[in-house]
Amino acid sequence: MALLISICQNGLMLTRIAILLTITAQVAVAQPTLSGSEFDRYTRGKTLFYGFQGTVYGVERYLPNKRVIWSFLDGNCKEGVWYEKGGQICFIYEDRIDPQCWVFSKTDRGLIALFEGNSDATELYEAEDINEEMVCLGPEVGV
Numbered sequence: 001m002a003l004l005i006s007i008c009q010n011g012l013m014l015t016r017i018a019i020l021l022t023i024t025a026q027v028a029v030a031q032p033t034l035s036g037s038e039f040d041r042y043t044r045g046k047t048l049f050y051g052f053q054g055t056v057y058g059v060e061r062y063l064p065n066k067r068v069i070w071s072f073l074d075g076n077c078k079e080g081v082w083y084e085k086g087g088q089i090c091f092i093y094e095d096r097i098d099p100q101c102w103v104f105s106k107t108d109r110g111l112i113a114l115f116e117g118n119s120d121a122t123e124l125y126e127a128e129d130i131n132e133e134m135v136c137l138g139p140e141v142g143v
Contacts, residue, residue, distance in 0.1 A: 031105035031112065036084030039104055040066065047134050048111065051127040058124075059134045069136065077136035088117060 034042065043062035050057050061069040070093060071077045080093035090099040102124075103117035110126025 031107050033087060033117075034089070034104045034106055034111075035087075036089065038106075039082075039084070039089050042106060042111070049127040049130055049132065050113065050124040052122065052124050056127050056130060056132075059132075061134055069134070071134060071136060073135075075135050075137035077134075089113075 044064065045062065047059060047061040049059045056073065058070060058072045060071075063069070066082050068080045068082055068091065069077050070080060070091075078093040078095055080091050082089055082091045084090070085099075085101065088101040088103050090101040092099050101116050102113040105112045105114075109128075112126070113124040115121040115123070
């Protein structure tokens with residue numbers, strides 16, 4: 001019985017988080033976009049979790065000198081850098097040389113990131129504190 005109650009409570013909590021994340025994504029449409037300096041001021045020194053369509057999508061740690069570490073929450077972390085170009089914040093990671101550019105807006109609930117500024121493309125949003133740590137496992141070592 002206690003297990004059933006726990007499962008129901010966790011399911012209710014996940015539903016609430018999904019609803020909050022969806023509302024956050026919808027609020028972003030009317031927000032002004034962040035410049036590179038505004039983005040740096042907001043993110044530097046933080047580790048932010050991002051959501052996509054109601055689920056946690058990934059996590060990024062923002063370091064000095066526009067350096068970042070990204071993970072899809074699988075323990076596999078990629079180092080990269082970001083720069084501003086044409087009103088977008090572009091990221092280049094160690095495993096990809098093609099930039100991934102996003103338009104960032106700030107809402108009262110956190111950041112919204114729209115891929116290449118295209119409203120039909122992927123939209124990520126800063127997830128509320130989910131009480132998780134960013135985990136980066138060491139490099140895979142063969143025998």
